[in-house]
Amino acid sequence: MAGSNPNAKPMNLTLKVWRQKNRNTQGGIVDYQVKDISPDMSFLEMLDVLNEDLLRKGEEPVAFDHDCREGICGSCNLFINGRAHGPEPGTTTCQLHMRKFNDGDTITIEPWRANAFPVNKDLSVDRSAFDRIIQAGGYISVNTGGTPDANEIPIPKEIADRAFEAATCIACGACVASCKNASAMLFVSAKVSQLALLPQGHVERKSRVENMVAQMDKEGFGACTNIGSCAAECPVGISLENIAILNREFLSAKATSNNLA
Amino acid sequence: MSWITKTFSSSIGRKIVMAVTGLFLCTFLVVHLVGNLQLFNADNGAAFNAYSEFMGHNPLIRTMEIVLVLGFGFHIYDGLVLAAKNRAARGNQRYVVDHIEQNSSWHSRSMALLGSIVLFFLIVHLYNFFGSLRFTDVPRDANGNEDAYALVISAFKNPFYVVLYVIGQVALLYHLLHGFSSAFQTLGLTHRKYTPAIKYIGYGFSIIVCAAFAAMPIYFYFFK
Ligand code: HEM
Ligand code: SF4
Numbered sequence A: 001m002a003g004s005n006p007n008a009k010p011m012n013l014t015l016k017v018w019r020q021k022n023r024n025t026q027g028g029i030v031d032y033q034v035k036d037i038s039p040d041m042s043f044l045e046m047l048d049v050l051n052e053d054l055l056r057k058g059e060e061p062v063a064f065d066h067d068c069r070e071g072i073c074g075s076c077n078l079f080i081n082g083r084a085h086g087p088e089p090g091t092t093t094c095q096l097h098m099r100k101f102n103d104g105d106t107i108t109i110e111p112w113r114a115n116a117f118p119v120n121k122d123l124s125v126d127r128s129a130f131d132r133i134i135q136a137g138g139y140i141s142v143n144t145g146g147t148p149d150a151n152e153i154p155i156p157k158e159i160a161d162r163a164f165e166a167a168t169c170i171a172c173g174a175c176v177a178s179c180k181n182a183s184a185m186l187f188v189s190a191k192v193s194q195l196a197l198l199p200q201g202h203v204e205r206k207s208r209v210e211n212m213v214a215q216m217d218k219e220g221f222g223a224c225t226n227i228g229s230c231a232a233e234c235p236v237g238i239s240l241e242n243i244a245i246l247n248r249e250f251l252s253a254k255a256t257s258n259n260l261a
Numbered sequence B: 001m002s003w004i005t006k007t008f009s010s011s012i013g014r015k016i017v018m019a020v021t022g023l024f025l026c027t028f029l030v031v032h033l034v035g036n037l038q039l040f041n042a043d044n045g046a047a048f049n050a051y052s053e054f055m056g057h058n059p060l061i062r063t064m065e066i067v068l069v070l071g072f073g074f075h076i077y078d079g080l081v082l083a084a085k086n087r088a089a090r091g092n093q094r095y096v097v098d099h100i101e102q103n104s105s106w107h108s109r110s111m112a113l114l115g116s117i118v119l120f121f122l123i124v125h126l127y128n129f130f131g132s133l134r135f136t137d138v139p140r141d142a143n144g145n146e147d148a149y150a151l152v153i154s155a156f157k158n159p160f161y162v163v164l165y166v167i168g169q170v171a172l173l174y175h176l177l178h179g180f181s182s183a184f185q186t187l188g189l190t191h192r193k194y195t196p197a198i199k200y201i202g203y204g205f206s207i208i209v210c211a212a213f214a215a216m217p218i219y220f221y222f223f224k
């Protein structure tokens, strides 16, 4: 392996993995042993080793979601040893490395738990509730026609930076998974404040927050109690400040929008 | 449903009700505390009884009493509704291993439990004093005021009440250590300059108010 440390000792681990056939069956924890895991492997590569072992034995491999494996797509969602994306702050599961564990460790791996995220199979959950919240937010009006000049709309750098920070949310759902209320408010607040901070988002500003919050409630996510587990576990560091912005946006939209429904 | 009922039955709407009523209840605590500090006067309760007589009969206070009951009512009702919805949102299958204590504080996660302890205390507290003063004939002191002070002395002879009142205040302390600043966050009243100050004011407020209330039963039990 490129850049690997020749002195790193391989590890043997006990895995306690949540196995569940499909949405309608009851799941449970199954114990597995994995051997000769390099500390340079990522957590997902370690699971690949487990799955190859299982395939060789003719058993069903463990289903888990992943795509980019570089911390940007937000699909690799595992609840590891009681923490979303594992115990390392600011990391997605695919960016978590086995060097953070020790030889002989027991690692418990579970899927995200929320009513709005039903388990598809094993460790893979259905996060389409997030897609429906984004859809409920609707479109953004932009002028068509000639290409606008660069920097035609002046935006203070501080505001641009804050909007960008909010935009880094990768929709992984760790906020929901770690919140005791399974609240999606950190995710929704990141999406709402990203657009509310920028002039381009102002045309549909009120309807966007009203519709996204209505959809969030409809999907059955809980309400924020300002506990802060979400921001502590968010791999990209979305801050609780966004939830305050969301509440402000919601209150002012409800008080002033023309929407009587 | 009209847009108003929809707003206040949404998750954020209910939270806003919690925050507004919670902060209103904090102002009530201040008024209640300032009045009750007269229990520490060395006048055998003359000033306290006069204050208590005024609070029982002044029309403005009696009107505010209704607002206070509504404040408590909405706070308790929405608090319990939110707690039930939030429990359901997590689903029946809980995590087998959950280290939530590594990313959040115990009292912030226990607002419903702490609130329920406060509620239990509140019911006993109303029975002890409000019930007797409002619904029974209480002997009068030398100035002709109902002798509320004597009620306080007799209630706090009972060590069971002393312990219960102190537990009630400890629960309120932890409820407010999270609740005070949490309410500002809920209302969107955050600012990079002022939010840290609100946090510390919240800590100071909670400790001073709850310690002063808790001192009353202890003082009466040991010194009266
Ligand atoms: C004098 C008494 C009380 C005061 C001053 C008070 C104050 C507060 C404050 C300031 C909050 C924070 C609101 C927010 O996070 O936005 C809160 C939350 C809460 N209170 Fe109280 N409270 C009192 C009594 C009660 C009682 C009797 C209950 C009964 C169940 C209760 C249940 C709750 C719950 C469940 C929450 C959390 C709500 C949430 O964040 O979703 N409280 N309280
Ligand atoms: S706010 Fe953070 S934890 Fe929540 S979905 Fe976005 S990136 Fe994931």
Ligand code: FES
Residues within 6 Å of the ligand: A065, A066, A067, A068, A069, A070, A071, A072, A073, A074, A075, A076, A092, A093, A094, A095
């Ligand atoms: S697999 Fe894309 S973020 Fe981990």
